[in-house]
Amino acid sequence: MTLVEIAGSGLAELTCARLLADRGHRVRLAPPRPPGQPAGAARAGAGPRPLLLTGPTLDLVGRLWGDGLLDGGWPLTHRHARWGAGPSPGRFPQPGRAVDGAVLAVRMRERLGTGDLSGEPPAWTVTATPGEPAGERAAHRQTGRRRLLAGTAPVRRPRDQDTARLDCTGLGWLHLTPLGREACLVQAMVPGPAGDPAGLLARLLAESALGTRLRRPPRTAVALAAAPRVHLAPALPPVAGRGGLLVVGAGALRQDPISGTGTAQALRTAILAAAVIDAAAAGTSARALCAHYADRLRAAFHDHLGTCMRLYPAAFGSPAWRDEIDAMRHALRGGAAGTLPGRPDRAVPEPAQEPPP
CATH class of the missing domain: 3.50.50.60 (FAD/NAD(P)-binding domain)
Structure with a gap:
């Protein structure tokens, strides 16, 4: 073969x-x-x-x-999600698993x-x-040029580690994923390069109610093209x-x-x-x-x-x-001429959509 x-x-x-x-x-x-x-x-x-x-x-x-x-x-x-400036829809069931890739x-x-x-x-x-x-x-x-910021931080309430949480600020969205052992993955999407990822994450957390769920912001963070x-x-x-x-x-x-x-x-x-x-x-x-x-x-x-x-x-x-x-x-709309041909028939749809992110 x-x-x-x-x-x-x-x-x-x-x-x-x-x-x-x-x-x-x-x-x-x-x-x-x-x-x-x-x-x-x-x-x-x-x-x-x-x-x-x-x-x-x-x-x-x-x-x-x-x-x-x-x-x-x-x-x-x-999961608990608030998208945009609207009211929070509250906590709803969504089984998941946080793993190490x-x-x-x-x-x-x-x-x-x-x-x-x-x-x-x-x-x-x-x-x-x-x-x-x-x-x-x-x-x-x-x-686009947006970046995903990511770091880890200790949670404030060790028992509250069964829910992933999403919130938005004016600068971007913010997501907390409990990892167990009182640790949490903190991610945020911002609309361009970030020279100080950890500092920007701290600013987003300060502007969001999610910041109160952590003992402190991540001390280090990375900014990944997203x-x-x-x-x-x-x-x-x-x-x-x-x-x-x-x-x-x-x-x-x-x-x-x-x-x-x-x-x-x-x-x-x-x-x-x-x-x-x-x-x-x-x-x-x-x-x-x-x-x-x-x-x-x-x-x-x-x-x-x-x-x-x-x-x-x-x-x-x-x-x-x-x-x-x-x-x-x-x-x-097709991008630059000759760069991305017109959209073909929908052959492979995305998997069933889940609440963001």
Whole structure:
């Protein structure tokens, strides 16, 4: 069967490896990362990668990987959300689990075993971080400059750790995810680069009622690029002397975390990439399959922008946020000529929407 190189250790890459191995293909895994350096460490800083998984994402992880992968995560039972300046809708049931993405990746890799150890060239390479000599801007279509701020802080009420909470200020939205052991993940979305992420998080917490739920703001924080982005050439078919390439995960499609389904969408790119390789091995045109893969990602990208456009204009009206909203509106209308073709038929809708983020 087909030999596929998995050139990374992210959740989407390893899920693709699992699906391909289950279908009888040979997979060659990237070397393990050094201890304490999870996937994305070069961009986000070494250490844990807290994730909040809810609803469709939990179901999808269970179907793909079976039981036990999420053991040790912190269970959540409810969510409380106030979007924009409106009144709070109150606390409502929403089961979820706060997990460490780095731990999940280690467990996935352990289940995959050693993989193929031959030295022959692969027919395909699957990666979430492709090399882009021409520059990221040329390879992607990005809609805005907003940043996700993230840090951890101690909670004030140790018993109140079963509810994820969302609030808005004039500057952006703010989200608290209990992690257990009296710790909380603090995230905020702001409409542009942040020179002092921890200071900006402290300001947002001071302007929100959520600040009273923490003993103090995070002492350190990171600012991550978070505007929706789609790769313009996420799939290249094999040609003479070169194997094919499939970009998965956030490298293929990055979603604003307001949707709450980014991890599920990353795993769906892995499912689709595995289907491309499997169909190509069965004789379907690799070129046609790669074109279909790109079309499906663009459809999901447009659907996600539509979700953002239903939410952000209702909550934020500052000039900086209007620039972000205009960038998304421009992309929905087709973007620059020849950069993003007209929206194809809705082939892969987003997972069922959950309350933001």
